[in-house]
Amino acid sequence: MPAFANIPKIEFEGSRSRNPLAFKHYNAAEIVEGKTMRDQLRFSVVYWHTMCGQGADMFGSATALRPWEAGLSGLELAKARVPVFFEFCEKLGAPHYAFHDRDVAPHGQTLKQSNQYLDTIVKLLKAEQKRTGVKLLWGTAQLFVHPRFCHGAATSCNADAFAFAAAQVKKALEVTHELGGEGYTFWGGREGYSTLWNTDMKRELDHLAKFLHMAVDYKKKIGFKGQFYIEPKPKEPTKHQYDADAAACLNFLREYGLKDHLKLNLETNHATLAGHSMQHEMEVAGAAGALGSLDANTGDLLLGWDTDQFPTDIYLTTQCMLTVLKYGGLTTGGVNFDAKVRRESFEPVDLFHAHIGGMDAFARGLKIAAAIRKDGRLAEFVKERYSSWDSGIGRDIAKGKVGFKELEAYMLKKGEAAPNSSGRQEFLENLINEFI
Ligand code: XLS
Ligand code: NI
Ligand code: NI
Numbered sequence: 001m002p003a004f005a006n007i008p009k010i011e012f013e014g015s016r017s018r019n020p021l022a023f024k025h026y027n028a029a030e031i032v033e034g035k036t037m038r039d040q041l042r043f044s045v046v047y048w049h050t051m052c053g054q055g056a057d058m059f060g061s062a063t064a065l066r067p068w069e070a071g072l073s074g075l076e077l078a079k080a081r082v083p084v085f086f087e088f089c090e091k092l093g094a095p096h097y098a099f100h101d102r103d104v105a106p107h108g109q110t111l112k113q114s115n116q117y118l119d120t121i122v123k124l125l126k127a128e129q130k131r132t133g134v135k136l137l138w139g140t141a142q143l144f145v146h147p148r149f150c151h152g153a154a155t156s157c158n159a160d161a162f163a164f165a166a167a168q169v170k171k172a173l174e175v176t177h178e179l180g181g182e183g184y185t186f187w188g189g190r191e192g193y194s195t196l197w198n199t200d201m202k203r204e205l206d207h208l209a210k211f212l213h214m215a216v217d218y219k220k221k222i223g224f225k226g227q228f229y230i231e232p233k234p235k236e237p238t239k240h241q242y243d244a245d246a247a248a249c250l251n252f253l254r255e256y257g258l259k260d261h262l263k264l265n266l267e268t269n270h271a272t273l274a275g276h277s278m279q280h281e282m283e284v285a286g287a288a289g290a291l292g293s294l295d296a297n298t299g300d301l302l303l304g305w306d307t308d309q310f311p312t313d314i315y316l317t318t319q320c321m322l323t324v325l326k327y328g329g330l331t332t333g334g335v336n337f338d339a340k341v342r343r344e345s346f347e348p349v350d351l352f353h354a355h356i357g358g359m360d361a362f363a364r365g366l367k368i369a370a371a372i373r374k375d376g377r378l379a380e381f382v383k384e385r386y387s388s389w390d391s392g393i394g395r396d397i398a399k400g401k402v403g404f405k406e407l408e409a410y411m412l413k414k415g416e417a418a419p420n421s422s423g424r425q426e427f428l429e430n431l432i433n434e435f436i
Helices: 037-041 047-052 074-092 111-132 159-178 201-222 246-255 268-273 278-287 314-326 348-375 377-385 392-398 404-414 425-435
Strands: 043-046 096-100 135-140 183-186 227-230 262-267 291-295 335-337
Touching: 037 348, 043 047, 043 074, 043 348, 047 074, 047 096, 074 111, 074 348, 111 135, 111 159, 135 159, 159 183, 159 201, 183 201, 183 291, 201 227, 201 246, 227 291, 246 262, 246 278, 262 268, 262 278, 268 278, 268 291, 278 291, 278 314, 291 314, 314 348, 335 348, 348 377, 348 425, 377 425, 392 404
Parallel strands: 043 096, 043 335, 096 135, 135 183, 183 227, 227 262, 262 291, 291 335
Antiparallel strands: none
């Protein structure tokens, strides 16, 4: 008996449809900027929120109604979730998914037992991938729930915690490889500190770099060709997370010779927590050739934590897709809904509404971004704004032909800088609204 027996396959019905279980904008086969929407957006469903999220928060217990879980626990529960998850992805038409080792399979009493549990589930995942054609966008290891990681994993003061984490990532890389994963993500769950009084920051960062180098080596060893990602997040759970934002991650990667091996997996809510917009984070990554994948969600600007809501803001998705298209589109990465339904939205059908809404919001963002690019006025304005660098003294500076001495001589002769032109922010904001 299918888990979502009353829910049909979600079809594209167009913007006039009033069917909550249909796409109004996401038409997988439609071509936008030379690729199908399916290939431009590469949507992905996360296992942890979708299958394991129970609606609990720090003040209240689980609310989610998940009939397929009735009476089950441990490995039996983990097994029961697999076909439900793939039924969900299939009905939604999501081409990808992502998981942590410990959300698909439970923690065992020992590492050995945990590995056995994982192997059992990986067999089922593999069969379901084959049956449905749904692919693994990226895998990851959960290195933050168990008490052994209370001081962090790769940055723990306890070398054994580092060793355990290494063993766990080794296994997670193997299974990601086995499942044909297109990537692997490192989110430094507890890699940070709660107080500097007890912390040797330099030592912890050295260890984190060592850990990632080991992962790079092991990746080569097993012939895993997927893309590695590092996911920035500034706080929560610790006061300060080392991978605080895109710029901090890039600096860390460069400092430790890891830049060629990892791109960034950027999450909207993490950008907000860092005091940045998602577009800012994407531009920072894109400019460094490190725009990898998106954890598509959104925060609530009135709440200061990682609420992981589904993205519905067309401005946000437009900005995301403008930046994605600007940097050549998603290749190995995707639009991965690292997002969860609200505690108050406890029925299974809410999972569908949430994902359909996110997919439609990104589909609109994609189409709007493509229209803005086709129109060309925005790009033309920016090009024109910098035109003083295309000839004369600007070009000489950019080409490294002049230094301070020549520039002084130039200005002494000229007397005053050429007049500035208006930034036209309001004009541009209005222009964007023409498309939204
Ligand atoms: C948590 C992170 C996490 C990563 C995967 O805030 O977003 O879900 O994406 O470990
Ligand atoms: Ni994430
Ligand atoms: Ni998050």
